Amino acid sequence: MIAFLLSFLAALLCESVHSDNSAVAWCYNNPACNFTTWPEIAPHYCNGSSQSPINIVTAQVQGNPNLTQFNLTGFDANTTFISIANSGTSVVVTLDEDIMSVQGGGLPGRYVSKQFHLHWGNGSSLPGSEHTVDGKQYAMELHIVNLHSKYNGNLSAALAAHDSSALAVLGFFIEGTDEANKTKGWDVLTSFLTKIPYSGNATVDIMNQITMNSLLEGVNKTKYYRYQGSLTTPSCNEAVIWSVFKEPIKVSNNLINRFSTTVFAKTTSAPLLNTNNFRGVQPLNGRVVTSQVEQTASTTAPSSAATSISSLSLLLLLTSLCCL
Ligand SMILES: *[C@@H]1O[C@H](CO)[C@@H](O)[C@H](O)[C@H]1NC(C)=O
Numbered sequence: 102m103i104a105f106l107l108s109f110l111a112a113l114l115c116e117s118v119h120s121d122n123s124a125v126a127w128c129y130n131n132p133a134c135n136f137t138t139w140p141e142i143a144p145h146y147c148n149g150s151s152q153s154p155i156n157i158v159t160a161q162v163q164g165n166p167n168l169t170q171f172n173l174t175g176f177d178a179n180t181t182f183i184s185i186a187n188s189g190t191s192v193v194v195t196l197d198e199d200i201m202s203v204q205g206g207g208l209p210g211r212y213v214s215k216q217f218h219l220h221w222g223n224g225s226s227l228p229g230s231e232h233t234v235d236g237k238q239y240a241m242e243l244h245i246v247n248l249h250s251k252y253n254g255n256l257s258a259a260l261a262a263h264d265s266s267a268l269a270v271l272g273f274f275i276e277g278t279d280e281a282n283k284t285k286g287w288d289v290l291t292s293f294l295t296k297i298p299y300s301g302n303a304t305v306d307i308m309n310q311i312t313m314n315s316l317l318e319g320v321n322k323t324k325y326y327r328y329q330g331s332l333t334t335p336s337c338n339e340a341v342i343w344s345v346f347k348e349p350i351k352v353s354n355n356l357i358n359r360f361s362t363t364v365f366a367k368t369t370s371a372p373l374l375n376t377n378n379f380r381g382v383q384p385l386n387g388r389v390v391t392s393q394v395e396q397t398a399s400t401t402a403p404s405s406a407a408t409s410i411s412s413l414s415l416l417l418l419l420t421s422l423c424c425l
């Protein structure tokens with residue numbers, strides 16, 4: 102993820118911080134540079150201990166009362182999508198950070214929306230999401246990348262600060278459906294792919310055509326997982342507060358197929374369709390995934406002590422009522 106921004110950033114970092122790894126040539130489909138090699142070719146920070154993505158084990162998710170509703174600003178505006186580009190590793194839509202932002206949801210402040218991009222497998226038949234839930238991998242995953250407002254839009258400054266809450270990424274799973282033309286927004290978005298088959302193709306203006314919410318149709322945005330992690334592409338900075346939404350976006354299979362059949366990856370050799378552009382899941386290393394406290398036995402919060410206390414107070418209440 103964040104490949105587009107990072108390729109630009111790499112040059113900046115190269116001069117200032119770690120000249121050894123920031124300009125590293127990484128990839129998904131060549132054994133010489135695929136994600137299994139990243140801890141070696143980009144040890145800062147792909148060999149860290151709080152890496153993303155992860156497999157979310159629902160039985161181990163803990164209740165977290167801080168995870169309130171998000172305040173999503175500009176998600177219904179049709180003026181936020183500035184342009185679409187093929188970064189060579191993904192398809193990236195640049196967002197207008199003056200219009201779109203995210204706060205609430207237990208985040209420590211306001212985050213401006215920089216871009217979103219996608220991860221996919223090979224059409225609707227081979228899944229390619231980055232996060233998995235109880236081992237289930239979805240067809241695709243959408244990442245909305247938001248930067249804390251205190252950095253004034255300067256991502257390189259944020260990453261140089263080694264701030265674990267510099268970025269808040271919203272992750273949405275995409276699931277295929279046989280229903281044709283399920284989502285108008287996705288039909289419009291994917292119609293631009295034929296204009297950007299190669300990473301060298303100019304970015305295309307897509308203003309006034311799609312809203313963010315039209316791509317997130319049907320997802321209840323009050324239900325999500327939260328954990329502390331990293332960028333999922335080199336240099337894998339551990340600077341991300343992740344929110345992974347539970348409900349998938351349903352997108353027609355024919356539209357999902359457009360990604361793996363239209364967009365080419367950046368390679369030095371012959372053009373190769375971009376497929377399987379996801380990183381495999383990383384070890385949790387003791388990190389805890391939290392979610393909204395639900396009224397079920399699966400959360401850890403309501404202990405038997407709490408239950409007996411409330412039974413006791415009910416008993417006392419009834420007793421006092423009886424005594425009146
Ligand atoms: C990545 O490359 C390694 C060799 O470096 C290979 O063993 C592995 O199967 C490849 N993984 C993927 C997902 O392509």
Ligand SMILES: *[C@@H]1O[C@H](CO)[C@@H](O)[C@H](O)[C@H]1NC(C)=O
Pocket residue numbers: 140141144148
């Ligand atoms: C990655 O980190 C592990 C554990 O800290 C260490 O054993 C290993 O040598 C490191 N690998 C690289 C390539 O730096």
Ligand SMILES: *[C@@H]1O[C@H](CO)[C@@H](O)[C@H](O)[C@H]1NC(C)=O
Pocket residue numbers: 164165166167391
């Ligand atoms: C909720 O937020 C408070 C204040 O920021 C923090 O101290 C606490 O650890 C958070 N709880 C969880 C479960 O993350």
Ligand SMILES: *[C@@H]1O[C@H](CO)[C@@H](O)[C@H](O)[C@H]1NC(C)=O
Pocket residue numbers: 172173174202204211
């Ligand atoms: C939501 O965020 C916007 C933009 O930061 C802000 O103007 C608005 O007051 C916020 N609304 C709520 C209910 O917090």
Ligand SMILES: *[C@@H]1O[C@H](CO)[C@@H](O)[C@H](O)[C@H]1NC(C)=O
Pocket residue numbers: 223224376
């Ligand atoms: C993707 O699927 C197509 C069509 O089924 C197949 O021809 C191609 O070899 C697959 N590519 C990869 C990388 O799996």
Ligand SMILES: *[C@@H]1O[C@H](CO)[C@@H](O)[C@H](O)[C@H]1NC(C)=O
Pocket residue numbers: 255257258261
């Ligand atoms: C962004 O931050 C970097 C590192 O702190 C700094 O060198 C650069 O000048 C800043 N860029 C802008 C446009 O302010």
Ligand SMILES: *[C@@H]1O[C@H](CO)[C@@H](O)[C@H](O)[C@H]1NC(C)=O
Pocket residue numbers: 281282
């Ligand atoms: C889906 O969209 C295509 C192209 O816009 C149109 O030709 C077709 O009739 C639509 N199908 C359905 C079931 O609405």
Ligand SMILES: *[C@@H]1O[C@H](CO)[C@@H](O)[C@H](O)[C@H]1NC(C)=O
Pocket residue numbers: 295296297298299301302303
């Ligand atoms: C994309 O770039 C390729 C290679 O440079 C070029 O042949 C093609 O015409 C471009 N396509 C578009 C839609 O600009």
Ligand SMILES: *[C@@H]1O[C@H](CO)[C@@H](O)[C@H](O)[C@H]1NC(C)=O
Pocket residue numbers: 179309310
């Ligand atoms: C964009 O949104 C504005 C305000 O909601 C609306 O008037 C306009 O028709 C929309 N433009 C398009 C191209 O949908």
Ligand SMILES: *[C@@H]1O[C@H](CO)[C@@H](O)[C@H](O)[C@H]1NC(C)=O
Pocket residue numbers: 321322323324
């Ligand atoms: C989203 O889920 C919450 C919690 O289950 C529920 O109260 C709310 O009605 C749902 N919202 C929608 C739009 O379905």
Ligand SMILES: [Zn+2]
Pocket residue numbers: 102103218219220244333
């Ligand atoms: Zn991503």
